[in-house]
Amino acid sequence: MRRNPKAVIAASLLTAAAITLAACSGSSGGGGNSNGGGKSNTTSPNSTKGYNAAANNVLNASSKTGGTLNLLSTGDCDSWDPGRTYYGWCFNMQRLFTRTLVGYTKVNGTKYEIGGDLATGLGTHNANFTKWTYTLRPGVKFSTGKAITPADIKYGIERLFATDVINGGPSSYFIDTIQHPKNYKGPYKGGDLSSIQTTSNTITFNLSTSYADFNYLMALPASAPVPAKVEGGTGFVGSTYTKHPVSSGPFEIKSYTQNKQITFVRNPYWSQSTDTIRKPKATSVVLTVDTNPDDLDSKLKAGTADARADNGVQPTFQSQILTQPSLKANADDPIVAATRYMAVIPSVIPNIHCRKAIFYAWDKAGSLRAFGGSTAGVVANSMTPPGIVGHDDTYDPYPTGSGSSGNLAKAKAELQACGKPNGFSTKFAYSTPSSTGPNVFKAEQSALAKVGIKITAAPQDQSNYYSTYIGSPANVKNQGIGLAVAGWGADFPTPYGFFNSITNGANILPTGNSNYSSLNDPTVNKVLDAGPKGTNTTADWQSLDKAVMNSATYLPFIWEKTLYYRNPRMTNVTSDNALAFGIYDFVNIGVVK
Template sequence: MTPGRPLAKSLLGAAVVMLLATGCPGGAGEGKAVPTSPRAQTRVAGGTLNVLMHADFEHLDPARNYVAQGLDFGRLLYRSLTTYKSEPGGVGTDVVGDLATDAGTIGAGGTSWKFTLRPGLRYEDGTVIKAADVKYGVERAFDPELNEGPQYIQLLLANVPPGYQGPKKSGKSLSSIVVQGNTITFQLKRAVSDFNYATTEPTTVPVPRTRDTGVRYDDRVFSSGPYKIDRYERGKTLTLSRNVYWDRRTDPVRGAYPDTIVCSFGLDTATIDQRLIADSGPDKAAIELGTPLAPESIAQALSNAAVKSRSVRGLNGHLSYLAINTKKVPKLEVRQAINYAVNREAYRIARGGRTAGDYATTIMTPLLPGYHAYDLYKARPQGDPDKAKRLLQQAGVPLPLKLTVASSSIGMGVAQAVALQSALKRAGIDLEIQAVPPGVYYGTIGDVTKMPELAFSTWGPDWPSGSTVLPPQFDGRQIRAKGNTNLSQLNNPAINAEIDRISAIRDPKQQAPEWSKLDEQIMGLAPIVPLLYNAGIHVRGSKIRGAYLHAFYGEWDVVSLSVG
C-alpha cells in the first residue's frame, strides 16, 4: 500500500457509508445506524442469481473489457494478478493478491514489479494456470483489434518495439515481461509506486495461447474464475455454471455462492424497475447491473417501505460529462459557449432529479485525493444562454450553429439528449441527436471516425488517483483509432508535458494536488462540460443476501452475493 492510500480509502468509505445508510434492510434514514449490514448477513450456497440488464456487455474479452458493469461481472469468469477486496465500505478499494500470492513486490527503484502465482490455480478444463499465460494475456492487449480495454500497463512497459501489435500479429514476445516458473516480473519505463493497482485490471487475466480466438474471444472466454460460460446468445441471454476446478482455498475474494447465474439482456429500464419493485417469482433472486432506477420509478420505489429496504443510494465516484470533440469544434470560444449554455438542472431532472447526483464543475470527483472545488464557467445550474451567444458571436461562427450529439437510444439517454437540445437552442445552437444502441455506444464514440461533435459519457477512476482520470482522457498521445478514451481528442503539448511532470512525482501525497491543478488547466481549454457527480438508486430482490455496492465498481458486488 502506497503513501496516501489510507486517505483515498477514508474518502471512498465515507461515501459508501452514506450510501448504505439510506437503503439497507431496516430502512434506516440517512446518517443513522443500519441494523443489518451485508457483512453480518448469512450467505448460503446454491440457487440461481438472475441479472436483469437493458443491454449486453460491450465486451467480456479481458483485453477489451472497460465498462464498470463488465469489469464487475468479469470477476465471476476470470482472475487478474491483483484485485480489490470484496467487502462493503472503503476497504473495498484495498488491493490484494488474486492470482498472485500478494499485492506484488516493488524493486529497482520502482521500475520493476514482481508477482508470484498461487499454487493450485486451474482453468475450467483442469489445466494449470501459468505465469506465461498472464504474459500472453498482456501482450495480446496490444492488438489494435483488441485494444478497447485499459492501456496503463501497455503504456508503462519498457522496451516495447515500435508498432508492436501483440504476439500473433508481430510474431514476437516482449522482453520487458519476464517469466520464471510461477513468477512474472514487469520492467517499466519509469518508477511507478502503485503499479499493483494497474494489475487489478483484466489486462493481467491469463489467456492460454491455444484458446485465443481473437475478436471472437468476446463470445466465449476461457474461465480462470469460479464460473464458466454455458450458453451465450449475444443481446439475449448469458448463463454461467460452476467451474468445478476453481478452488476456494486459492481465492481470497470470491464467494461464488449461487450454482447458476443467468443474465437477461434487451429489457427496457421501466421493465427492469417494475420487476424489481414487484419482487415476484424468480425476480426475488434478481439484481440489475448498469441500470439504477429510472426517474419515473423513483417515487414509487421510495414511497414503499418494503422496496426502500431493498434499495441503496449514494455517490459512486463517477463523473457524467459532455465530451466536446476538439477536432470538430476547434474554436475555444465555441467550446466555452457550450459550457455556459448547458442547463445542468434540466439534465439532472432528465436523469431522475436530486437522487441522480450533485452538480459538477470539475473533472476529478470529490472522492479523489487532492480534489479541490472550482468553477471556471460560473453559470447558474440553468445555464447562461446570453453569455453563450456572445461567445459564439466572438467566434465568428454562423448562427444557428449546427452540431450533433451522441446519446444512448433508450431511457434516460433520450431524455438527457432532449434536455441538452433545448438548452443549446436558447444559445443559438441547433442540435441533432444521434441515438446509439447502448450495447455498442462506447465502441461507437470511441472510434475517432465516428465520434460526432458532442457525446455524453461517464468516467470513473481505475483506482483512487488523478492519474487514472486525466491522462487516459486528455493525454493526446493516448488517442487511438478505436477504443479511444480521449473522447475530446485533445492533443495539447502543454497538457501532455504537465502529465509527464506530475507522473514523475513518486509520492502520491505530493502528486495528488498537482493533478487537481492540471484539472483546472484542462478545463481552461473546455474539452468537456462536467455535468454530475453521479449517484443512483439500486434495487435488489428480497432473496438476495450480502448485497452492497462495491466502493470501486459502483455496482452490486456480484462475487459476494448469495440467494436464499
C-alpha cells in the same frame, strides 16, 4: 472506466485511499505507494436492514449455497474478453469468471483493500518501481482443467499490445508502462515480449518508467490470464475470444447469445482453497438483456429478477422507491467518484468560443433531472469528482447562472466572439436503449436553442457506442458529432487512474479511444507523465483540471450517485465500490429460494 449509459467507487473510500497513497509516497498528490493497499480483511455483516444498508456493509449474511441469481441489463457488455472490456459494470461481472494476480479483497465501505489473488501477495519491486515480480499461487486452474501458469498471464497481457485486434479496453496503461520494442504489435504479429519474464511460478515485469501504482494494473480485468497460444479451448481467438473466454474464476460461461443472455455455472476446477477473495454461494448466474429499462424495473419490483447488473433504476421506479417505505428498504444510493460529462469535439467545433458558448448555455440542472434528480448526484463544475485528489468545490470556471440552468448572456457573448452570433448546428450523440440519453438531449435541445445552437440526435446502441462510435476519432469527425454524452470513474483510486485514459494526448487511439475529444494539451500531458512517479502535488492535479476546463473540450454536468434496487431474497449483499461504482458485488451473493 466507462460509466455505462466505472459502476462506481465511493467518494469517501477514494478520499481515504488518496490520503493513504499520498502519505506513503511522501507526496501530497496521492501518486501511489509501494504496497497498493492493505491486508485482506473480511467485512463484518451489517445487522441493520433498510435503505442504504448494503452501501457500506454486508447485508443478509448467510452460508447457504445453491440457486440461481437472476440479473438484468439494458444491453450487453462491451466485451466479455477481459482485455477488451471497459464498462464499470462489466468489470464487476468479470469477478465471476476471471482472476488476476492482484485483486480487491475488500470492495465496500470507506477503505478499499487489495492483496494477492492468483499471486501469493502483492508484487515486490525495486527501489524506483521499474521492476515488479509476482509469485503465482499453486493449484490454480482454468475451467478446462489446465493449470494456470505465469506464461498464461504474460500472454494475456501481450494481447493488449495488439490494439488492432484487442481494442476498447484499458490497454494504454500497459502499453505506456511495460517495456516493449517501438513497433511491437502483440503476440499475433510480434511474438514474444521479452520484457515480461516468467519461470515456473513467477512473473517479472520490466517497466519503461517508474510506476508506483503497478499493483492496481494487476488488479484490472485486462491482466487476467489467457491460455497461452491457445485462446479459448473452443476455438475463439483474437477479436472473437469474447464469445467464450476461458474461466479462471469460480464461474464459467455455459452459454452466451450476444445481446440476449449469458449463463454462468460453477467452474469445477476452481477451488475455494486457492481463492481468499471470492466466496460464491449461487450455483448459477443468469444475465438477461432487456432493452426496455422500464421492463427491468417492473421485474425488479415484482421480484422476478434480483438486481440490475448495469445501472440504477429509472425515474418512475425511483419515485416509487423514494415514496414507498417497503420498496425503499431494499434500495441503496451510494456516493460515487465519477463524473458525467459531454465531450465537446474540437475536430467538429474547432472554434473555442463556440465551444464555450455551449458550456455557458448548458442546463446542468436539466441534465441532472434527466438522470433522476438528487438521487443521481449533484451539479458538477469541474471534471475532478469528489474523492479524487485535486477536487475543489469552489472551482467553477463556467458559472451557469441561477439554479444552474444556463448563463445566456455569457453564451451569447461567446457566440459573438466565435463569429456565430445567431448560433450554429451540430449533432448530439448518446447511447441507447437507456432513457437518460434521450432525456438529456431533450433538456439541452431546449436550453441551447435559447441562444440559437441547434442540435440533432445521433443515438447509437450501447454495445459499440464507446468502442467504435464516439471511440473512433475519424467516425466522430465524419459523422459531424459535436457533442457526445459520456461518463467516467477512476480505473483505480488515484488522479492518474481517473484522468489518464480520457485526457492524455498519448492515448488517442483510432478505435476504442477513451479520449473522446482527442485532447492533446501540454499541461495535461506533463502532469500525467509525472503521475506514475508519485511526485505530483495536489496543486499539480488542480492545474491539470484547469487546463482541461480551459480547453472547453469536456463539459462536466454531474458528480454522480446511483440508486440501485435489490431483491430481498439475496444474501451477502454489498456494494462493489472498488470496481463497479456501487453496483452489487455479485460474485459473493447468494439467494434464498
